[in-house]
Amino acid sequence: MARNVEFDEQLAVSKAMDVFWRKGYNGTTMRDLTEAMGINSSSLYNTIGDKHELFIRSIKHYTESRMKAAIKQLEPIKSPIKAIEKFILSSVYVITNEPNSCLAIKTTFEVATTDEQVQKIIKADNDFTYNLLNGLVERAIEKEEIKVSQDASMLTDYIINHFSGWHESFIIHHDKARIKNMATFLIKQLNQ
Amino acid sequence: MARNVEFDEQLAVSKAMDVFWRKGYNGTTMRDLTEAMGINSSSLYNTIGDKHELFIRSIKHYTESRMKAAIKQLEPIKSPIKAIEKFILSSVYVITNEPNSCLAIKTTFEVATTDEQVQKIIKADNDFTYNLLNGLVERAIEKEEIKVSQDASMLTDYIINHFSGWHESFIIHHDKARIKNMATFLIKQLNQ
DNA sequence: CTTAATCTGAAACAAATGTTTTAAAAATAA
DNA sequence: TTATTTTTAAAACATTTGTTTCAGATTAAG
Numbered sequence: 206m207a208r209n210v211e212f213d214e215q216l217a218v219s220k221a222m223d224v225f226w227r228k229g230y231n232g233t234t235m236r237d238l239t240e241a242m243g244i245n246s247s248s249l250y251n252t253i254g255d256k257h258e259l260f261i262r263s264i265k266h267y268t269e270s271r272m273k274a275a276i277k278q279l280e281p282i283k284s285p286i287k288a289i290e291k292f293i294l295s296s297v298y299v300i301t302n303e304p305n306s307c308l309a310i311k312t313t314f315e316v317a318t319t320d321e322q323v324q325k326i327i328k329a330d331n332d333f334t335y336n337l338l339n340g341l342v343e344r345a346i347e348k349e350e351i352k353v354s355q356d357a358s359m360l361t362d363y364i365i366n367h368f369s370g371w372h373e374s375f376i377i378h379h380d381k382a383r384i385k386n387m388a389t390f391l392i393k394q395l396n397q
Numbered sequence: 398m399a400r401n402v403e404f405d406e407q408l409a410v411s412k413a414m415d416v417f418w419r420k421g422y423n424g425t426t427m428r429d430l431t432e433a434m435g436i437n438s439s440s441l442y443n444t445i446g447d448k449h450e451l452f453i454r455s456i457k458h459y460t461e462s463r464m465k466a467a468i469k470q471l472e473p474i475k476s477p478i479k480a481i482e483k484f485i486l487s488s489v490y491v492i493t494n495e496p497n498s499c500l501a502i503k504t505t506f507e508v509a510t511t512d513e514q515v516q517k518i519i520k521a522d523n524d525f526t527y528n529l530l531n532g533l534v535e536r537a538i539e540k541e542e543i544k545v546s547q548d549a550s551m552l553t554d555y556i557i558n559h560f561s562g563w564h565e566s567f568i569i570h571h572d573k574a575r576i577k578n579m580a581t582f583l584i585k586q587l588n589q
Numbered sequence: 590c591t592t593a594a595t596c597t598g599a600a601a602c603a604a605a606t607g608t609t610t611t612a613a614a615a616a617t618a619a
Numbered sequence: 620t621t622a623t624t625t626t627t628a629a630a631a632c633a634t635t636t637g638t639t640t641c642a643g644a645t646t647a648a649g
Contacts, residue, residue, distance in 0.1 A: 229507055231423035235607055245628050246608075252626095256607065306506065313565050314498065314506045315421055328569050353586075359578045366562030366579055373505050373561045374554065377520050386551045387558055394545075394586060427637055437598050438638075444596095448637065590649105597644070605636060614627070619620100 214252060215266075217242045222263035226308045229315050230260055261322055267308045268330035275337060285341040286350035289364070290392055292338065296368055297388045301381040306372040335361055351395055360395075367391060406444060407458075409434045414455035418500045422452055422508050453514055459500045460522035467529060477533040478542035481556070482584055484530065488560055489580045493573040498564040527553055543587055552587075559583060 220242045224233050235256055239246050253259050278295065282288040300306070309330055317324045339361040345351040346360075354360050371384045412434045416425050427448055431438050445451050470487065474480040492498070501522055509516045531553040537543040538552075546552050563576045 229423060231421060232507075234605080236605085245626095247610085247629090248627060250608070305510070310565060311506045313568055314503045315424075317568055318497070324569075331569050354582065356578075356582075359575075359582060362566065362575055363579050363582055366566060367558060369561045369565045370558030373502060374558060376505055376509055377516075377523050383551075383554055386548075387555050390546065390548075390551060390555055426635080428635085439599090439640085440597060442638070592649080593647095595644105595646085597642105599642100600640085602639070603637100606634075607632100608634100609630105609632070611630085612628095614625105616625085617623085619622080 217244060217249075218253070218259070218262045218266050221259050222266050222308070225260055225263050226267075226305050226311075229311060231315065257322075261326070264308060264312055264323065264326055268326060268333075271309075271330070272333050275334070279337070279341075284350065285345035285348060286395065288341050289338065289345060289395065292341075293364065293367075293388055293392060297371065297384055300368070300371050300375055301384055306376055307368070310369045310372055331365075334365060338364060345395075353394055353397060364391070364395075409436060409441075410445070410451070410454045410458050413451050414458050414500070417452055417455050418459075418497050418503075421503060449514075453518070456500065456504055456515065456518055460518060460525075463501075463522070464525050467526070471529070471533075476542065477537035477540060478587070480533050481530065481537060481587065484533075485556065485559075485580055485584060489563065489576055492560070492563050492567055493576055498568055499560070502561045502564055523557075526557060530556060537587075545586055545589060556583070556587075 221238050224237050224241045228237065233256075235246060235249075238256070238259065239249060242249070249259070253262060275292070279288045279292060282291055305311075309327055312323060313327050317327050339357060342351065342361050342364075343357045346355060346357055351360070367387070371387065374380070374383055374387075413430050416429050416433045420429065425448075427438060427441075430448070430451065431441060434441070441451070445454060467484070471480045471484060474483055497503075501519055504515060505519050509519050531549060534543065534553050534556075535549045538547060538549055543552070559579070563579065566572075566575055566579075
């Protein structure tokens with residue numbers, strides 16, 4: 206029959222994701238993308254689709270990678286409260302060491318309000334984190350590792366809620382200590 | 398000599414701000430702006446300047462209005478802890494009732510990293526809120542209205558930090574109760 | 590009223606945008 | 620090898636972008 210597609214789609218999407226991550230959806234041009242992906246726009250339109258479709262794939266790639274990483278990281282930890290602490294502290298590490306702040310949060314504030322497809326992906330990502338953490342919180346309350354509140358679902362929201370503020374703070378102040386101190390305080394609150 | 402400028406600059410900036418607020422910096426076109434402002438682009442360039450300058454004026458207008466409103470609202474409250482609670486609860490009200498989420502936060506995530514001028518304005522706004530709240534927290538600790546921690550500056554950061562997560566949550570879930578429950582828990586934590 | 594200044598509106602501008610076309614190159618199956 | 624199909628690269632496409640030009644309208648001062 207005929208020749209095969211030459212480029213690695215996963216790799217291409219991952220490179221596109223990097224550009225969207227730095228520049229946002231509206232700040233990224235098709236030429237930014239094709240250049241970073243090392244691919245001609247005709248090939249891009251023939252395989253993946255238009256700019257919007259590429260963005261959808263990019264944020265899906267981002268959220269799915271994060272989900273896998275979170276599961277892999279927390280699975281071996283036996284104590285629920287230890288797993289929660291690990292989750293919080295590794296978030297702090299990512300926030301204070303990665304070059305860009307979270308693509309999901311940036312996307313939420315830039316386009317989630319007006320783009321239904323994006324909104325769904327972001328919500329799915331959020332629900333995943335919620336469920337993962339909520340399981341841990343419920344077990345931690347059962348085991349009396351957490352005594353501060355009996356309301357697991359509120360507490361789960363409460364913990365997750367800190368992350369975007371930490372991102373915001375780090376963009377504005379570039380001060381790791383501020384984030385670490387807040388995280389330490391949050392963990393201390395949970396432990397009492 | 399010659400005729401005067403015909404349009405009200407403050408009103409024009411305020412109308413431009415509304416557009417940037419909805420669509421973001423990169424999502425807004427000059428035609429969006431001139432249409433909303435009811436003004437021709439030549440007049441705009443003759444008086445205020447280009448798109449970027451108009452954006453700068455817009456976010457300054459936004460942050461300055463908020464500062465004035467915050468001072469006016471908190472001034473009459475005698476008890477520091479009551480003022481802190483009022484600040485938190487009125488933030489919840491704004492987050493769960495305004496059509497768009499905070500322009501300062503949206504701007505932080507969209508362009509603050511790459512635009513130094515914007516970064517400065519955002520930082521100034523943040524510092525203002527920090528100082529306002531920090532004064533209250535210090536007095537509340539002195540008066541032993543707050544006992545949970547003696548570290549006023551960390552506690553101030555900790556409180557402010559909640560707001561962007563609440564915005565994010567509301568964009569994703571549109572669930573007022575979730576935000577209110579978190580706020581109630583935060584206030585309870587402070588009170589003990 | 591005249592003069593001089595400058596503001597305004599419509600149109601024009603070049604450059605950049607997202608997307609499509611075209612023709613040639615490449616790879617597989619017969 | 621040849622025929623057939625698909626991929627690719629470069630250029631072209633129509634719009635949209637941010638910005639400027641220019642002639643005429645409008646105003647204040649002499």
